[in-house]
Amino acid sequence: MAGRIEDYALIGDRETAALVGADGSIDWMCAPRFDSPACFAALLGDEENGHWWIGPAGRPRCTRRAYRGDTLVLDTVWETTAGAVRLTDFMPSRGSGPLVVRVVEGLSGRVEMGSDLRLRFDNGRIVPWTWSVDARTAAAVAGPDSAFLHCDRTLGTDVSRRCTSARFTVPAGARISFVLGWSPSHIPPDMSTDPAAALDQTLGFWSSWAANCRYRGPFSEAVMRSLITLKALTYAPTGGIVAAVTSSVPEDLGGERNWDYRFCWLRDSTFTLSCLLRSGYREEAVAWKDWLVRAVAGEPADLQPLYGVGGQRRLPESSAEWLAGYEGSQPVRFGNAAVGQLQLDVYGEVVNTVYSAMRADVPIDRHVWALIASFMDHLGRHWTEPDAGFWEVRGPRRHFVHSKVMSWVAADRALRMARVAGLRGSADRWRAMRGEIAEEVCRRGWDDERSTFVQHYGSRQVDASALLLPRLGFLRPDDPRLLGTIEAVRGLGEDGFLRRYSSDAGPVHEVDGLTGGEGTFLACSFWFADALALTGRRREARDVFERVLDVRNDVGLLAEEWDPAVRRQLGNTPQAFSHVALVNAAFALHGTRENGRRQGARRRPAGAHA
Known part of the structure; x- marks a missing residue:
């Protein structure tokens, strides 16, 4: 067993x-x-x-x-x-x-x-x-x-x-x-x-x-172990970083949320690039950026949420009936059907990654600028559509607020890069797009009664992905709407840890179309610490950060989720997203003043002019 x-x-x-x-x-x-x-x-x-x-x-x-x-x-x-x-x-x-x-x-x-x-x-x-x-x-x-x-x-x-x-x-x-x-x-x-x-x-x-790490602050052992883990999850020949080394380790013991995570998600790209560059690993950051650009090259309409370690696109999902599953959790899946989903936020992740790399003086080839322009043309025509969202739900498509915000990020970052990239002719169009998205999100994605952004238009659900708003620059850290959303996200807490989202109308499966539950999401808990630090509540942020550190295993590793009731890790392991979030939260709490200024330079209110 x-x-x-x-x-x-x-x-x-x-x-x-x-x-x-x-x-x-x-x-x-x-x-x-x-x-x-x-x-x-x-x-x-x-x-x-x-x-x-x-x-x-x-x-x-x-x-x-x-x-x-x-x-x-x-x-x-x-x-x-x-x-x-x-x-x-x-x-x-x-x-x-x-x-x-x-x-x-x-x-x-x-x-x-x-x-x-x-x-x-x-x-x-x-x-x-x-x-x-x-x-x-x-x-x-x-x-x-x-x-x-x-x-x-x-x-x-x-x-x-x-x-x-x-x-x-x-x-x-x-x-x-x-x-x-x-x-x-x-x-x-x-x-x-x-x-x-x-x-x-x-x-x-x-x-x-490891000697090249430039993090200086408390919990350096935890940061170093996370960085070593990320290096171990990197496929050296291409620079791609897998989400985890396992497949079908369940998010709910005995349940069906059993996914294959041995692939590379675009959604992780900006987080990972930031984590590596901050920590002093420029070579790995450049390799990750290069893998990303090679993987996404092609028609903008064909952009996928995830790719294989070599950039391969076909990752067909199948079940392994001969395997009983971890503690009886069925089905055991290999491959991942999310590869065929429409997830509009990944366009924002790609553009934001290129922007972050440019700011860090990572060389950007001329053909990449043309690729970004083609992505923006495509996104400009399709950002109004519903999609599967940040959490890759397997239920019906919705107008997820995070997807709209990431479309705003794409327009914002493209506008900032326009002069450098020789794309000034598109600036007016991207500026208008950015303003239109910001207006719609603040109107249709905001619940005035509860003083919070919601998961998708027309819902009353709160989503932990809203904790990324201050990091993305959509709102200033002191914006009342952001502060109200952070307070609302507290409602996702269970024993000091955060779930991804909740439903006032029923359990989580009513959003994603699957049966069973799931644990608290460790990256979300680190995002909460990050958001608290960025909004000035550093003591509480440190308490949250330390609480999540305490559930690492004896050698410093984290899976995807944590079950506070039975005090067990859940999901595929070790999880890159959890360790990236740990490092980024550590920098938010204890980074150098230079890091703080670089982070602060990115914050602009929704719809701000470049």
Whole structure:
């Protein structure tokens, strides 16, 4: 049975990743990249769907674990009556394919240990043919996939079709290394990895990368761990950043809100770019911007909310009936049908990302300006239409206020860039568009009786996305309408955390068309802290920020949601949006004066003239 979501730690090589449980079992890994089929899928089923366990006999939960400094090298320690042992897990930068290295080291006494490897290709469905290559190496193959397991000791490994097992004793001072590698079945695997050298290289890479962080303030450990996590979620060959490494980890245990998050969302682009640039990671910010521009190139009408890590557009959604689902949560989905939704806010995200990059002196190629102009022409004709909105609801389209505000953002940022981009001939049209949108939002999206902006025209629902208004510059931080909206959003709170939205007419499923509930949304809670800080309530903002930090797991990771009732993380993990929001909120609370001036320069009242 899979562990709790917060039981898992992340290791990765910046092309794919694995989740390691507190019992020493790797229950999730896709190969060769984030959006490939999983070869370990026990997270969404059971051990027969693929896992790799190493730990003391009896499979106890670890005594403690931690990342080694500012790296993605994980140390897990068990202290037993017979002695103590440490398991070090990491994924080195790859050569021909992904590698998982696991090093067992005796700390004291003599500890009886075990290793069980069950490879299951094609998302836990296919049992490969497995055989012994020699006394220290086993191999497996099925269709396009192959893998090998090599140990630097002869352990008397038992190799069968369904499981490769070893039982061994580790005395104090002894060290045993395992290397698992994946390769296409038609290419011979490279089994030349030196575990000790790979560990030194991996520690050096992450320590050197982390040293470039320029955040200076309280909670620097939390900020650094979030940035390392974002780096681990980056697909190095293209610069795309996946929303999470998992698929179908539920937002409601036993429910149907189970989505595949192993893709790159445009909506995250501005938040992520800001987070990276503020933190000193210009190279990653440029790579993310470049991925974005390549992905969205084409006809403006074809703009998608999300893309694959390589920029691929077809991400068909299907169900995996052979997987029981995390704690019985069905269906298990791979692919994401939201790729075909109309989400007008993503045009604003793209234009805002290019604007933010330009302000940070990131080079913008000439063809990008033409692309932005074509997006604006398209948006100018379609911003009045209903869409699926920020939360990608699978119910009917509506006139979501956030989508309209992001259309305003697109017009505002395009207008600001017009002179630099040589697009002054369109300035009058964009200025008029910006004013028209602002007037409509303030008239049709405002509930005068409740003194708040609503989720969509004609509703009385409050939506946490309204907390982004001060950051987007739609209203000044001291605008009474903004302050009233922040107060109304408090009503989304549950035990100090915020839900995405509520319905006066009924439960959340009446908005998105799905059954069941969901937890509180961690990014929304960070946005609340951010909005409070920007409107001058810094002490309360810090209280909110610290409350959310407290629900990170023991190695500093956050999933998408939190259930205050049962005190468990929910949703896909680790969630990039949660960690980006953590970093941005930390800067809002504790950033430098220069950062504060740069943020403040972006704030303008709705409909302001450029």
